Amino acid sequence: MKTKTAQANFAESKMNEISLLNRANVFEAGLFSWGIPEETARALTQHHSELSYTSGKLIFSQGSPADIVLWVVKGVVREVCPNPNGTQTLVRLATAGDILGLADKLNDTGQWVRRFEAWAAGPCVIAIVTRDHVRNLLKAMNPEELLTLSEKMNSAAAEWVQYYATFLGLSYRERIEMVLAELGRKFGIADGDGILLTFEPTHSDLAEMIGSSRPVVGRVLTELAEDGEIGRRERKYVLLHGGAIEAAVKGVPCGSNGHVPPSIQPAAASRRNIPLQRQHRWGR
Structure with a gap:
């Protein structure tokens, strides 16, 4: 270990x-x-x-x-x-x-x-x-x-328009789930507990990205942690195994394994497997 x-x-x-x-x-x-x-x-x-x-x-x-x-x-x-x-x-x-x-x-x-x-x-x-x-x-x-x-440039521009049109119709939780999944694709590395984000977004970063406030971001992140979707280690986020966000990063069906690693805090026993749409790679 x-x-x-x-x-x-x-x-x-x-x-x-x-x-x-x-x-x-x-x-x-x-x-x-x-x-x-x-x-x-x-x-x-x-x-x-x-x-x-x-x-x-x-x-x-x-x-x-x-x-x-x-x-x-x-x-x-x-x-x-x-x-x-x-x-x-x-x-x-x-x-x-x-x-x-x-x-x-x-x-x-x-x-x-x-x-x-x-x-x-x-x-x-x-x-x-x-x-x-x-x-x-x-x-x-x-x-x-x-x-x-x-044609490729036109397709990329249309993809951005579709992305934000979809984004505006989502709840704050769904927006944060999408943002965390995108960060997992760009900054995530395979980890024993899931996907470790090597770059830590601040609450202000997330609030600006979803069009909300830091208190709202804090409440949503707490909810995601309680549901076993994310954890924290050494000031970095971990997208936990079996969660919907990790599944979105990998592009595989989401399925809970009912286990939250003890190295991740706060721990939780329940998960909400909310399907996430696969999104484009921002500028990648």
Whole structure:
């Protein structure tokens, strides 16, 4: 049985493991899935600059020029939408391979500007390439390849619309279940008790992501813990075996095993097996 210290060290090593790989490969794999030729994708990933940001650092602000394309090489980035009433919405937590600024727009003068803000959730490395470089690479693609890319981009945009249209019709509990499942896909590692989230979202993060308040998030998380869906260990969430959220991450039917590991607190004897819809991978 691993000690708590060993478990924490193991989680930390898994968080850093992918940083030992060629992070460009993660980004390239996403480009291939969009139908971009291998030669074009390699040219894009091999000719870029990298910038490092400390935790809490602003990467770009809403309305700032969007003359460069960015993707996350290492770390986690909070992509935020400032609202007119002074609040903000956490659009997503971007990690290795995710592109930042997919929702950029043209302003009245024809200049590309940022719709959202991006902040470093911790120390991170961002790769940048100019839009002119991207434009020149796209010019080299043949019409069939450009058509495939256009279709994939249209499909991805429609998927985002469907996601949020569905999201708005759910209860706060169902929204948190969906968010935790998505975090499990992006930040989860296999664990003896279920799926351990190597990145811990704060209550404020979750409140912004579901359009609610921290007290509501606290009550829902307590309910999920009592139902045996989630647990806590070393300040990290665990999506417990047999729960609906873990099943959603794995894409398998949910079935309770009636057991809550003693290493997870608070423990519970009952579960509510509420089916969760499989959702798209945000920007992955």
